[in-house]
Amino acid sequence: MTHEELFVATALQSWKLVTDRLDKQFAALSDEDLQKEIAPGKNRIYYLLGHLVGVHDRLIALLGLGERLHPELDDQFLTNPDRTLPDAVSAADLRKALREVNARLYAAFEKLPAEDWLKRHESVSEEDFAKEPLRNRFAVLLSRTGHAAFHSGQIRLVAKG
Amino acid sequence: MTHEELFVATALQSWKLVTDRLDKQFAALSDEDLQKEIAPGKNRIYYLLGHLVGVHDRLIALLGLGERLHPELDDQFLTNPDRTLPDAVSAADLRKALREVNARLYAAFEKLPAEDWLKRHESVSEEDFAKEPLRNRFAVLLSRTGHAAFHSGQIRLVAKG
Numbered sequence: 001m002t003h004e005e006l007f008v009a010t011a012l013q014s015w016k017l018v019t020d021r022l023d024k025q026f027a028a029l030s031d032e033d034l035q036k037e038i039a040p041g042k043n044r045i046y047y048l049l050g051h052l053v054g055v056h057d058r059l060i061a062l063l064g065l066g067e068r069l070h071p072e073l074d075d076q077f078l079t080n081p082d083r084t085l086p087d088a089v090s091a092a093d094l095r096k097a098l099r100e101v102n103a104r105l106y107a108a109f110e111k112l113p114a115e116d117w118l119k120r121h122e123s124v125s126e127e128d129f130a131k132e133p134l135r136n137r138f139a140v141l142l143s144r145t146g147h148a149a150f151h152s153g154q155i156r157l158v159a160k161g
Numbered sequence: 162m163t164h165e166e167l168f169v170a171t172a173l174q175s176w177k178l179v180t181d182r183l184d185k186q187f188a189a190l191s192d193e194d195l196q197k198e199i200a201p202g203k204n205r206i207y208y209l210l211g212h213l214v215g216v217h218d219r220l221i222a223l224l225g226l227g228e229r230l231h232p233e234l235d236d237q238f239l240t241n242p243d244r245t246l247p248d249a250v251s252a253a254d255l256r257k258a259l260r261e262v263n264a265r266l267y268a269a270f271e272k273l274p275a276e277d278w279l280k281r282h283e284s285v286s287e288e289d290f291a292k293e294p295l296r297n298r299f300a301v302l303l304s305r306t307g308h309a310a311f312h313s314g315q316i317r318l319v320a321k322g
Binding site: 001003004006007008009010011013014017018038039040042114115117118133134136138139142143145146147149150151152153154156157 | 162164165167168169170171172174175178179199200201203275276278279294295297299300303304306307308310311312313314315317318
């Protein structure tokens, strides 16, 4: 591997560790458990599950990897806070969507040539990117890995089972 | 910047974002607030503050950046769970220690040549590293950024002020 490839492989390993841990956390919780709040008065796990699907789904488009799969979840899980809208999606469907989206992302991540990670992402203009080269795809990957870890810490607070 | 330098600068920016957010979270909490639990029966913020100092302090040695500053905190904040030992360190001292340790780390991070991030960290042998090149310093940086984000998500659950 080249040095560039090593940097990317290391970051993908970090993404994989965090998303696999989340998978395990969700797998250890029943659909009933998903209705629990992470702390009194805070988001339900159900909401965080949908929120993570939405954020990762948007990542497909943001990184220029193709069309996103689940724009229909935005209203419930990205635009509005928990319990604003009725629970329109079943826990089973959300679990399936997270697996699909993460699998789609990871397959695309593995195919992306190392140097392409340093190119701009879709929400920064060419002009701005010329001035701020750190607004690249790699930054988005690290940011979303951190986002997943942030919520993983919250989900950890709910007793398993 | 070379491509190698861009990968490193992007990851350091990510570390900085997460640790600065934690700084702001701690700054918004009074010493009294630090005694609150992140959720009923879970760690106090006070413990997480000491825990983060300890983990970041160990990073100095793990990355081969010199001697760590606060090994005396290990017993209370790394080896033992919250409320096992008496609160031997004041909140003010912990706040100061976190600032010191993070400043020391970041100064060393900025000086480290990009390619050195791909070298092995101190807890992997040369022999193992030859087989597993992703057990490098960069992996440790990303892992500890994720660790900080994990606890940041928990601290967010405590109302500010």
